[in-house]
Amino acid sequence: MSTGTASADRYLVVSSDTHAGPPAERYRDYLERRHLEAFDADLAAAKALVQERRAATGPDEFEAQWARLTGDGGSRASWDPAARNDELDREGVAAEVIFPDADVLGGGASAPFSAGLGSSGDLDGDLVMAGAKAHNRWLAELCRDSPERRVGVATVPILHDVEGAVAEIRRVAADGLRAIMIPTLWADKPSYNDPRYEPVWSACEELGMVVHVHSGGASRDVLPGPGMVAIYATEAWWWAARPMWCLLWSGVFDRHPGLKFVTTEDGAWWVPDIVQRMDEKWHGGHNTVKLGRAFTEHVGRPPSEYFGTNVFLGASTPSHQEIERRHEIKVGAFLWGNDFPHPEGTWPHTRKSIHESFADVPVDEARRMLGANAAAVYRFEVDRLADLVARIGPTLEEVHGAGTQV
DSSP states (O other): OOOSOSOSSBOOOEEEEEEOOOOGGGGGGGSOGGGHHHHHHHHHHHHHHHHHHHHHHOSOHHHHHHHHHHSSTTTGGGTOHHHHHHHHHHHTOOEEEEESOOOOSSSSOOOGGGOSTTOBTTSOHHHHHHHHHHHHHHHHHHHTSSGGGEEEEEEOOTTTOHHHHHHHHHHHHHTTOOEEEOOSBOTTSOOTTSGGGHHHHHHHHHHTOEEEEEBTBOOSTTOSSTTHHHHHHHHHHHHHHHHHHHHHHTTHHHHOTTOOEEEESSOSTTHHHHHHHHHHHHHOOGGGGGGTTTTTSSOSSOGGGGBTTTEEEEEESOOHHHHHTHHHHOGGGEEEEOOBTSTTSOTTOHHHHHHHHHTTSOHHHHHIIIIIHHHHHTTOOHHHHHHHHHHHSOBHHHHHOTTOOO
16 A cells, blocks of 8 residues: 655645534434434434524624635535535645534534534443444445545544444444544543553554544533633643543553554644653653652653654644644654634635645655655555646645745
């Protein structure tokens, strides 16, 4: 399987973070009959909340601006493969890694029973698994259209029923999906350093399923109250970052050296300082002597050495700070993403955003960060994308300016 660049004078761009989902009511067709009554009630409650929000806030100027900019706000491209390909082509994105919850402005398209980005340990285990299966069935259908350019990330709530989760992992792998997303909030369930999850890591390593967490969930202990949205936005990164060090320090990557784990849409700005501190603890020093082998008992290498081999960062819409610190973060661990179709992403100005972010980055490093790393992690067949890249891929001149050499 080739993971080359596909075109010498253009960039292979792979978004490590896009979202898809049909209008919420369509999930009804993908649920078992026994869950339909609960689904109808859940959908009605969600729509009522949307109406309450709109009634309380009045006309939403941003929503109107977004509609003027994008037409339907990405709604059709959230579920229609032809419309989706058209948008990807315009943006210069050859391939994508697809997460749930394309809901942009509170209008639907989220996985049933909170089985998407908000999945957590305090949900009803039977219902959240039902919602996950419904989304995964729909997602597999989407990915069968243009399969060379799509990798679907199945949502798998592993917290409630490990055996059932492993069965779902094997089912979605057989259905063509190549990755899973697990909850970031375990609530009263065991955290991910617990040995009970070993069957999950084993199955994913065996099947080549990339394991993900994605930002979006956060503790509800500050809700409601003044500043609640600002508090959520300030600390949301931590909840998505925490599973990484739970897996690493408990030796999951030593026991499963073929396992790949990605923290997506959580930035990469926090990585250098935390990992440097983790390395210091692993090497030992005055302030860790009293703790004996606590930092080396399960971990055979300095934590930084797992980045780019086992641990990767789906760094959507990366900031200049992150780009400048790419060597501290590790170029080989960096996976660019555009968060399509969410407004906080780069769509519909992805080409401009890539130029602004990568104009001063050497071509070989930009190739890895924009696409080659993701192509390797997710096993995209680059040769099958070559003609597409030659047609839509951003040129070196477009990204870096006139006179750029291969």
